[in-house]
């Protein structure tokens with residue numbers, strides 16, 4: 001074999017190797033490729049792997065402690081603008097002696113202040129659709145859940161429109177005292193406790209759609 005022929009064959013072999021290394025792999029399935037290498041031919045059906053089942057946390061064998069009889073000053077009334085609200089992550093006492101996170105909000109409607117547990121009765125997610133926004137944004141007359149748009153009377157917490165019509169928010173006794181502080185009564189909380197993370201809150205950090213609005217859900221730091 002002449003030198004020229006040998007070098008041509010070597011060049012061809014190199015080109016073939018390069019082509020093989022750069023050629024796209026046939027088939028996107030590792031199982032199909034492995035079977036093809038063994039000479040097995042046929043149709044391969046890819047099946048979706050079912051998502052892992054998420055078990056809900058076990059029920060707590062305790063319940064919220066009865067009211068302590070104390071009054072709890074939460075904020076000054078001027079900290080909440082009219083037709084706005086403010087969320088307060090609190091720690092509530094339970095009968096097993098533990099403190100557990102308890103998110104509430106206070107909504108201002110003119111000169112009235114109303115406090116509620118921050119939980120929609122429909123799917124038990126937070127109500128606020130944006131930081132400190134609890135009111136329906138067009139007319140600012142009713143409270144609105146950011147997930148499916150249920151609307152609630154701000155004074156009673158009763159759902160007047162939406163998927164949980166007739167249900168109601170859990171109301172907390174709330175008034176403005178002589179120092180202009182918004183005060184909670186009829187609860188048992190620890191305002192000094194470090195705030196723990198809210199568990200099982202599916203609303204955190206989600207961007208929600210609601211009748212064409214893009215709604216950014218909120219986190220629990222709003223103090």
Ligand code: FES
Nearest residue numbers: 120122145148150
């Ligand atoms: S979760 Fe509030 S309306 Fe559905």
